[in-house]
Amino acid sequence: MTSTPLPFGSEHFGFDTDQVHAGERIGDGYGARVTPIFLTAGFVFDSFDHARDRFAGHDGAWTYSRVGNPTNVVVEDRLTALEHGVGSLLVGSGQAAITVAMLGILKAGDHFLATQSLYEGTKTLFRENFVRFGIEVEFVDDPHDLAEWHRRLRPSTRAVFAESIPNPKNDLIDFDLVAGFARDAGVPFIVDSTAATPYLLRPLDHGASVVVHSASKFLSGHGASLAGVIVDGGTFEWARYPQKFPQFSAPLAGQEGDSMVTRFGRRAFIEYARTVIAARLGPVLSPVNAFLLLQGLETLSLRVERHSRTALAVAEWLEKQPEVESVDYPGLASSPHRALAERYLPRGAGSVFGFTLAGGIDDARTLIDSVELFSRMTHMGDVRSMILHPGTTSHAQVSAADRARFGIDDGLVRLSVGIEDEADLIADLDRAFAAVRASRVLAATV
Numbered sequence: 001m002t003s004t005p006l007p008f009g010s011e012h013f014g015f016d017t018d019q020v021h022a023g024e025r026i027g028d029g030y031g032a033r034v035t036p037i038f039l040t041a042g043f044v045f046d047s048f049d050h051a052r053d054r055f056a057g058h059d060g061a062w063t064y065s066r067v068g069n070p071t072n073v074v075v076e077d078r079l080t081a082l083e084h085g086v087g088s089l090l091v092g093s094g095q096a097a098i099t100v101a102m103l104g105i106l107k108a109g110d111h112f113l114a115t116q117s118l119y120e121g122t123k124t125l126f127r128e129n130f131v132r133f134g135i136e137v138e139f140v141d142d143p144h145d146l147a148e149w150h151r152r153l154r155p156s157t158r159a160v161f162a163e164s165i166p167n168p169k170n171d172l173i174d175f176d177l178v179a180g181f182a183r184d185a186g187v188p189f190i191v192d193s194t195a196a197t198p199y200l201l202r203p204l205d206h207g208a209s210v211v212v213h214s215a216s217k218f219l220s221g222h223g224a225s226l227a228g229v230i231v232d233g234g235t236f237e238w239a240r241y242p243q244k245f246p247q248f249s250a251p252l253a254g255q256e257g258d259s260m261v262t263r264f265g266r267r268a269f270i271e272y273a274r275t276v277i278a279a280r281l282g283p284v285l286s287p288v289n290a291f292l293l294l295q296g297l298e299t300l301s302l303r304v305e306r307h308s309r310t311a312l313a314v315a316e317w318l319e320k321q322p323e324v325e326s327v328d329y330p331g332l333a334s335s336p337h338r339a340l341a342e343r344y345l346p347r348g349a350g351s352v353f354g355f356t357l358a359g360g361i362d363d364a365r366t367l368i369d370s371v372e373l374f375s376r377m378t379h380m381g382d383v384r385s386m387i388l389h390p391g392t393t394s395h396a397q398v399s400a401a402d403r404a405r406f407g408i409d410d411g412l413v414r415l416s417v418g419i420e421d422e423a424d425l426i427a428d429l430d431r432a433f434a435a436v437r438a439s440r441v442l443a444a445t446v
């Protein structure tokens with residue numbers, strides 16, 4: 001297979017074309033039109049010198065699949081094009097993407113700031129695992145308060161982390177404000193954009209330095225496999241801060257030669273993440289899962305457009321139900337985040353959101369037990385619609401006081417709206433709400 005990409009992937013094409021063609025290579029020897037699955041641990045060297053050159057990285061080709069694989073590189077290049085980055089790295093899951101990206105930047109003794117409203121798995125990773133590496137996280141309560149960001153800034157602060165559409169509360173950040181703060185503080189801004197996908201929002205166009213995704217969700221789209229990706233924006237000037245980020249400006253520990261910035265320029269971060277972090281810690285993505293991700297990517301815009309349109313209709317319907325206290329969907333005219341959604345999410349406000357039932361946990365239980373089309377699942381961004389009670393599942397280990405503080409009320413129900421018919425989804429919820437009403441009548445009569 002030639003490693004020369006087709007001209008696709010340049011800025012000359014639109015999103016729909018890039019999602020089908022960017023990064024594709026031809027010439028597998030058999031004329032396969034679809035990217036083949038190169039299921040091989042390693043790659044043959046033609047000669048002694050060939051092996052030496054490949055290890056030196058002189059011919060840009062393959063050595064071993066823990067470092068790079070020809071199936072995976074097509075997906076990486078496609079995601080680079082879709083996110084407007086300079087390079088990408090596939091890893092085994094969204095959690096692996098966050099871990100590898102952050103460990104590429106942070107070391108023991110460093111501190112970083114993150115928004116409070118994040119996927120709970122990320123918060124526990126930062127709070128419980130990173131602290132054991134000597135890396136300290138501090139959560140910012142009000143991401144709109146620039147003074148709070150500055151108040152929490154320390155000489156050891158090395159990164160800012162946020163989600164583009166926070167899971168599950170959808171309380172959007174102001175990218176200009178947070179990116180501006182990170183820029184002034186001289187630290188990279190890392191954004192988990194799982195719930196937005198590059199179709200709805202490209203964080204790199206709004207001042208982010210690095211984007212991560214759980215590609216298990218919308219990017220794959222069909223719920224068959226886990227995957228994660230890191231995309232490097234190539235804009236953060238690592239060499240400007242050699243004391244803060246010596247891994248990019250000095251030769252690697254125990255090695256001779258040029259620094260990552262000298263060797264790779266704007267791609268220094270992603271090359272470091274690939275060769276020094278991911279290849280050594282080992283959370284690589286199987287080419288089989290990369291292939292599944294590629295199948296999903298080819299229809300990303302079509303699915304996400306439909307997901308968002310249907311989610312808005314479901315949110316508007318939910319808002320009218322007397323049993324519903326509030327709906328956390330930023331696309332709603334009534335949402336406090338509507339102005340930010342209009343500014344940053346003009347193509348749609350996503351499709352994973354919560355709503356709160358006034359009747360608390362009893363109503364949540366009846367509703368969730370009564371749906372037939374929605375799947376009771378902890379997952380999101382799948383073509384299938386899903387429903388979950390965060391308070392007793394994803395946030396069960398969070399203290400009651402913190403649940404109350406972060407709006408994870410007993411009546412909170414999270415939906416991931418799929419691509420089924422809008423009328424069928426609303427009918428399913430309507431039946432479940434009827435069951436809630438019936439259970440209330442029953443409770444009032446006993």
Ligand SMILES: Cc1ncc(COP(=O)(O)O)c(C=O)c1O
Pocket residue numbers: 093094095096119121122163167192194195213214215216217226227228379380
């Ligand atoms: C916003 C967000 N980031 C990261 C993850 C972790 O992704 P994965 O399950 O692929 O490890 C999730 C999982 O739900 C998520 O919602």
